[in-house]
Amino acid sequence: MEIKILKNIFAANEAVADEIRDILRQKKIFMIDMMGSPGGGKTAVTDRIISSLKSKYRIAVIEADVSTAKDAEKLAVHNIPIIQIETNLFGRECHVESSWVKKCLEDFDLENLDFVIVENIGNLVCPAEFELGDDLRVVVLSITEGEDKPVKYPLMFNSSQAVVLNKIDLLPYLKYDLGEVKRNIGSVNPAMKVFEASAVTGQGFDVFISYLEENIERKINTI
Amino acid sequence: MEIKILKNIFAANEAVADEIRDILRQKKIFMIDMMGSPGGGKTAVTDRIISSLKSKYRIAVIEADVSTAKDAEKLAVHNIPIIQIETNLFGRECHVESSWVKKCLEDFDLENLDFVIVENIGNLVCPAEFELGDDLRVVVLSITEGEDKPVKYPLMFNSSQAVVLNKIDLLPYLKYDLGEVKRNIGSVNPAMKVFEASAVTGQGFDVFISYLEENIERKINTI
Numbered sequence: 001m002e003i004k005i006l007k008n009i010f011a012a013n014e015a016v017a018d019e020i021r022d023i024l025r026q027k028k029i030f031m032i033d034m035m036g037s038p039g040g041g042k043t044a045v046t047d048r049i050i051s052s053l054k055s056k057y058r059i060a061v062i063e064a065d066v067s068t069a070k071d072a073e074k075l076a077v078h079n080i081p082i083i084q085i086e087t088n089l090f091g092r093e094c095h096v097e098s099s100w101v102k103k104c105l106e107d108f109d110l111e112n113l114d115f116v117i118v119e120n121i122g123n124l125v126c127p128a129e130f131e132l133g134d135d136l137r138v139v140v141l142s143i144t145e146g147e148d149k150p151v152k153y154p155l156m157f158n159s160s161q162a163v164v165l166n167k168i169d170l171l172p173y174l175k176y177d178l179g180e181v182k183r184n185i186g187s188v189n190p191a192m193k194v195f196e197a198s199a200v201t202g203q204g205f206d207v208f209i210s211y212l213e214e215n216i217e218r219k220i221n222t223i
Numbered sequence: 224m225e226i227k228i229l230k231n232i233f234a235a236n237e238a239v240a241d242e243i244r245d246i247l248r249q250k251k252i253f254m255i256d257m258m259g260s261p262g263g264g265k266t267a268v269t270d271r272i273i274s275s276l277k278s279k280y281r282i283a284v285i286e287a288d289v290s291t292a293k294d295a296e297k298l299a300v301h302n303i304p305i306i307q308i309e310t311n312l313f314g315r316e317c318h319v320e321s322s323w324v325k326k327c328l329e330d331f332d333l334e335n336l337d338f339v340i341v342e343n344i345g346n347l348v349c350p351a352e353f354e355l356g357d358d359l360r361v362v363v364l365s366i367t368e369g370e371d372k373p374v375k376y377p378l379m380f381n382s383s384q385a386v387v388l389n390k391i392d393l394l395p396y397l398k399y400d401l402g403e404v405k406r407n408i409g410s411v412n413p414a415m416k417v418f419e420a421s422a423v424t425g426q427g428f429d430v431f432i433s434y435l436e437e438n439i440e441r442k443i444n445t446i
Contacts, residue, residue: 039372155289
């Protein structure tokens with residue numbers, strides 16, 4: 001009975017994710033689902049993306065947190081549309097669901113948007129199980145978290161297309177083996193794009209931003 | 224219907240947690256539930272605790288991961304009883320449940336144990352919702368995760384008694400405000416004990432270990 005309920009939750013979530021895909025295709029909007037551990041740097045990465053691309057694309061952000069609107073407040077300086085979801089109000093705290101994203105999209109002026117960033121809850125488990133109808137899943141993995149996360153949380157890395165290896169500026173101060181983390185990523189998802197970067201210093205962001213631009217252009221110019 | 228099911232899950236989990244409390248009281252065993260983000264350093268902290276206390280207490284460890292037995296393998300050098308739970312085998316991946324802990328306890332020789340460490344899944348959300356029947360909940364929070372985690376994940380900090388502010392050796396290389404994280408901890412849980420420490424260098428562990436010893440002694444000598 002419990003398993004049936006869980007299946008129903010996933011099926012309902014998938015159905016709404018499909019609706020979102022249709023909406024985004026019609027409106028020629030590119031959407032990413034940004035996931036990662038708490039404190040890995042998702043908001044700082046979002047901040048870098050907005051700074052780099054806001055002159056070129058019309059961007060909106062959906063921020064999700066269990067509690068507080070702190071991340072949305074950090075991004076408010078950009079003066080772009082931002083909606084903060086506090087997931088504790090929904091009674092399920094550990095991930096974002098497609099129905100909440102759809103509700104946020106209804107509140108945005110979709111005729112005047114090119115690019116939506118969803119910053120998911122800090123969690124390497126549950127968010128991976130909930131499709132949001134996005135075009136790209138990006139994992140932000142801080143090198144302070146160790147090399148083993150890809151194999152310990154395989155679904156997260158398996159179901160995403162790109163990983164930002166964040167806080168690379170701290171490499172001199174850590175015992176961290178970049179070769180090992182890349183082998184671990186490759187073992188669960190050989191096609192995954194890996195970007196070494198630091199949201200604090202900006203190091204490595206040019207390559208990641210170019211990758212995003214290519215993907216955004218492909219979506220908004222060719223359909 | 225779904226909410227009722229969730230309530231049933233929590234109620235069933237609580238009932239088994241109560242059974243575990245009874246078992247631990249009878250056998251005079253102290254148990255901690257160690258929680259925290261992925262890569263915050265739970266296994267390294269566990270390693271330090273075992274090294275410091277294994278000559279004084281008979282210790283066993285329950286390791287939980289979504290996938291792999293890497294953490295258990297790291298601790299195997301100590302030659303103490305360790306059971307690894309791979310939660311993906313249970314179909315719920317984001318936390319440990321009391322029934323799994325009870326099953327592990329049944330596999331240990333409880334007559335010859337003083338102290339059990341449960342290392343929960345790396346996740347600041349779901350594990351906080353599942354009581355395990357332990358005596359003490361410890362959060363391992365790496366300072367690389369930023370100062371805002373206590374207010375963003377209030378249940379985790381609210382329902383735990385102690386926090387290890389780990390990786391304090393990286394303080395010189397981060398923009399990190401120790402006063403701010405302590406204010407944030409205090410705002411969600413004024414009674415929480417805060418230990419600044421580094422599992423890599425060992426710095427600050429003497430105070431945390433003394434705190435654990437006091438709690439262990441109180442349990443195993445006075446009932």
